[in-house]
């Protein structure tokens with residue numbers, strides 16, 4: 047909704063062509079406050095009316111949203127970064143058709159520095175994520191391993207592995223780790239720990255990068271949006287990304 051509202055308020059070079067939502071029945075009411083009425087379409091109807099499609103939906107819909115847009119040589123701004131790993135052929139499709147997948151920094155920080163360091167040699171990228179219990183509850187990895195975070199009274203490390211493993215185990219919680227890995231040394235070398243912490247209110251990410259150009263640490267404490275798994279800054283990152291598309295002055299990579 048935040049992205050729709052920003053487009054409605056005006057982002058130079060962009061015009062809101064349509065939206066797609068899970069419940070089309072309630073859409074007229076939800077979008078009634080916008081300055082201009084917006085068509086509510088099915089996912090399959092988006093590509094013909096748009097040059098850029100922002101994918102901010104459950105990861106399972108990534109292919110249905112992105113494929114037609116990329117096949118038409120257009121741009122997908124993608125938040126479900128984890129789904130890119132299991133749909134690698136779409137990157138090839140984009141290459142062949144002249145389409146582009148743009149992954150905004152999203153709920154993370156410093157992907158510009160990571161991408162710059164990757165032009166040299168990065169020795170290691172380590173990320174530690176700490177989330178409130180409700181930011182992790184229901185993740186397939188927890189269910190598969192019988193880890194019951196709902197009952198913890200102290201911080202508990204629930205996962206240690208690579209960004210690729212996290213993408214399948216936590217598809218709705220750790221897109222940030224995959225985005226970090228794609229900016230840097232890839233999903234198999236990006237190391238990740240995930241902690242559930244009952245004392246936390248925010249989704250906290252700390253990243254340590256060791257490269258031949260620089261060593262740097264970055265951290266961010268995200269205020270959850272209406273969806274406790276998703277930081278509020280995620281939508282703002284998309285808005286900043288859209289604003290950059292046509293901006294005469296572009297700062298940051």
Ligand SMILES: NC(=O)C1=CN([C@@H]2O[C@H](COP(=O)(O)OP(=O)(O)OC[C@H]3O[C@@H](n4cnc5c(N)ncnc54)[C@H](O)[C@@H]3O)[C@@H](O)[C@H]2O)C=CC1
Pocket residue numbers: 066067068069089101102103104105107124125126127151152153154217218219221222225273275276277280
């Ligand atoms: N890259 C990053 O930094 C981050 C990525 N994410 C990811 O971004 C994605 C979106 O996150 P949220 O907005 O919090 O998810 P959400 O689950 O709250 O919202 C999903 C949206 O998809 C729409 N939707 C669901 N089913 C649909 C269907 N069949 N057709 C059309 N629309 C449908 C819903 O109406 C809703 O607007 C998720 O995959 C999430 O994991 C979230 C936070 C950070």
Ligand SMILES: O=C([O-])CC(=O)C(=O)O
Pocket residue numbers: 153218219220221222223249250268275276277278280
């Ligand atoms: O990566 C994600 O999917 C969400 C996340 O950690 C955050 O918003 O802090």
